[in-house]
Amino acid sequence: MTTPSTIPAVRFRAVARHFGEVRAVDSVDLDIAEGEFFAMLGPSGSGKTTCLRLIAGFEQPSAGTIEIFGEHAEGVPPYRRNVNTVFQDYALFPHMSVAENVAYALMVRGVGKAERLAKANEMLALVKLANFGARKPAQLSGGQRQRVALARALINHPKVLLLDEPLGALDLKLREQMQVELKTLQRSLGITFVFVTHDQGEALSMADRVAVFNAGRIVQVGRPEEVYERPATRFVADFVGGSNVIEPEAATRLRLPAGAWSIRPEKITLSATGNGPLGRVESLQYQGAQRRYVVAVGPDRLSVVTAAGTTAFTPGASVHVDWPADAPTRLEG
Amino acid sequence: MPSRPPLSVTLAAAAGLLFLHLPLAFIFLYALTTEEKSYQFPPPGFTLKWFAVAWDRPDIWQALGLSLRVASVATALAIVLGTLAAAAMARYRFFGREAVSLLITLPIALPGIVTGIALRAALNLADIPFSFWTIVIGHATFCIVVVYNNAVARLRRTQGSLIEASMDLGADGFQTFRHVVLPQLGTALLAGGMLAFALSFDEVIVTTFTAGQQQTLPIWMFSELIRPRQRPVTNVVAVMVIAVTLIPILAAYYLTRDGEAVEGASK
Numbered sequence: 001m002t003t004p005s006t007i008p009a010v011r012f013r014a015v016a017r018h019f020g021e022v023r024a025v026d027s028v029d030l031d032i033a034e035g036e037f038f039a040m041l042g043p044s045g046s047g048k049t050t051c052l053r054l055i056a057g058f059e060q061p062s063a064g065t066i067e068i069f070g071e072h073a074e075g076v077p078p079y080r081r082n083v084n085t086v087f088q089d090y091a092l093f094p095h096m097s098v099a100e101n102v103a104y105a106l107m108v109r110g111v112g113k114a115e116r117l118a119k120a121n122e123m124l125a126l127v128k129l130a131n132f133g134a135r136k137p138a139q140l141s142g143g144q145r146q147r148v149a150l151a152r153a154l155i156n157h158p159k160v161l162l163l164d165e166p167l168g169a170l171d172l173k174l175r176e177q178m179q180v181e182l183k184t185l186q187r188s189l190g191i192t193f194v195f196v197t198h199d200q201g202e203a204l205s206m207a208d209r210v211a212v213f214n215a216g217r218i219v220q221v222g223r224p225e226e227v228y229e230r231p232a233t234r235f236v237a238d239f240v241g242g243s244n245v246i247e248p249e250a251a252t253r254l255r256l257p258a259g260a261w262s263i264r265p266e267k268i269t270l271s272a273t274g275n276g277p278l279g280r281v282e283s284l285q286y287q288g289a290q291r292r293y294v295v296a297v298g299p300d301r302l303s304v305v306t307a308a309g310t311t312a313f314t315p316g317a318s319v320h321v322d323w324p325a326d327a328p329t330r331l332e333g
Numbered sequence: 334m335p336s337r338p339p340l341s342v343t344l345a346a347a348a349g350l351l352f353l354h355l356p357l358a359f360i361f362l363y364a365l366t367t368e369e370k371s372y373q374f375p376p377p378g379f380t381l382k383w384f385a386v387a388w389d390r391p392d393i394w395q396a397l398g399l400s401l402r403v404a405s406v407a408t409a410l411a412i413v414l415g416t417l418a419a420a421a422m423a424r425y426r427f428f429g430r431e432a433v434s435l436l437i438t439l440p441i442a443l444p445g446i447v448t449g450i451a452l453r454a455a456l457n458l459a460d461i462p463f464s465f466w467t468i469v470i471g472h473a474t475f476c477i478v479v480v481y482n483n484a485v486a487r488l489r490r491t492q493g494s495l496i497e498a499s500m501d502l503g504a505d506g507f508q509t510f511r512h513v514v515l516p517q518l519g520t521a522l523l524a525g526g527m528l529a530f531a532l533s534f535d536e537v538i539v540t541t542f543t544a545g546q547q548q549t550l551p552i553w554m555f556s557e558l559i560r561p562r563q564r565p566v567t568n569v570v571a572v573m574v575i576a577v578t579l580i581p582i583l584a585a586y587y588l589t590r591d592g593e594a595v596e597g598a599s600k
Contacts, residue, residue: 092498093513
């Protein structure tokens with residue numbers, strides 16, 4: 001954890017949110033630093049979106065306290081929080097033009113028409129939609145709607161911007177482009193971004209820190225490298241990057257000390273004459289920049305990823321599996 | 334390309350439509366006849382004098398005035414109550430929700446005569462004298478349904494996140510209702526309101542039980558048929574009723590159709 005000593009942008013203390021018997025969020029402690037790009041990563045139903053809605057004020061905690069820049073958020077309605085949201089479905093007002101959508105926050109505050117539309121056009125230029133103000137949301141593509149939602153949420157200069165799977169509906173190329181743009185935007189504005197996603201690649205590539213959620217709890221928080229290289233639990237090892245989880249009974253067979261271990265597929269090397277355990281290539285997937293193997297070592301299966309240019313093995317071939325001494329990470333419990 | 338239907342089907346459809354709408358032509362025809370005692374075919378002659386006669390009859394104006402006032406107030410009541418009920422149904426999950434929804438829509442499925450008798454019995458029991466308001470209450474029972482159905486259908490198609498987005502951007506409940514919810518509901522309410530108005534304007538059965546001695550326009554027409562006096566005047570009034578009810582129904586049809594086209598495009 002690299003939490004600065006200053007007042008955090010968002011602080012959760014033992015926060016829970018129950019819906020009847022369902023514990024959507026169950027005792028979460030969290031500090032998000034000012035100016036941080038923070039990702040909440042987890043499968044659907046893990047509580048990450050509920051946490052976002054707790055920050056926005058759409059949900060109230062069943063237990064625990066939430067502070068936003070040191071102020072208690074309890075009972076403060078969404079419209080009095082200096083926090084704005086980019087919704088998963090964008091939630092653009094269909095009866096308003098793009099410019100009116102972006103200017104909405106200023107309109108409800110009573111800013112004059114000329115001033116707020118000028119400001120809206122400024123925001124639209126920021127998200128590269130300068131000439132789209134007069135259109136209706138229905139006339140825009142998915143990527144353009146996403147930018148409008150971003151401009152609309154940023155016009156009030158929120159202290160925290162919440163993004164609920166904002167790239168989920170976009171195609172791959174657009175998503176990668178938006179990842180870069182969002183990161184650049186966040187750097188230049190210096191606003192705290194809290195980003196919810198189930199895509200580990202997205203979380204790792206954009207965030208300063210990642211919190212991995214499972215079953216209503218945070219199982220690990222850390223820089224992307226920490227979470228990826230040193231997963232704390234079986235869940236993190238498997239969910240983030242699909243690591244090899246080696247159970248204690250398999251550890252001895254693979255010449256590892258007692259305990260449960262995680263080894264990243266790309267840390268493993270294959271060779272015809274090595275020192276590691278001997279296995280057999282079971283399957284091979286060619287993926288362009290890399291090859292993905294499944295190697296059977298006795299009763300155990302290991303996933304291995306090798307870079308293009310290294311020696312290729314065909315299914316059925318006998319190979320030695322090796323890894324650097326620091327590659328295996330011990331898993332808790 | 335759809336293929337052409339066989340001739341027999343075309344003829345049957347034409348016959349069906351004629352059967353439905355030809356009688357309306359006779360309304361217009363007999364509004365212009367010179368024969369005032371009976372509906373003689375073909376009419377012996379044509380005249381516009383019945384329009385002038387109808388214009389000078391105070392009982393018609395009184396009945397028309399009452400009908401318009403009842404329809405306006407019942408529609409206004411229905412828009413407020415129907416919208417509130419629809420909002421509650423769309424927004425909250427509660428015990429007995431489906432049952433309440435059924436109870437709200439029941440009056441339109443129930444025969445008018447049952448609603449009428451029930452209301453009359455209730456009014457008698459509560460010792461409430463017949464008045465303008467008893468007619469309004471009778472009409473509101475089915476007007477609410479029409480508004481409610483339109484509003485509920487529109488709210489179901491409206492994204493829930495729009496309201497959250499509005500609150501998120503700093504709008505309080507009232508501003509959200511005014512700038513987001515109402516524009517979304519606007520055409521649905523207009524359509525529902527117009528339909529409710531048209532239903533109320535030509536309602537006979539429930540009115541018979543809740544009006545006492547008062548005459549709404551349809552009831553006036555009914556009594557004129559039994560007691561023939563200047564028969565074509567009734568037809569003149571009927572022509573007016575057709576005009577007054579048809580215009581809002583057509584308008585409602587076009588408004589909802591447009592609304593759906595716009596919503597469909599945004600998805």
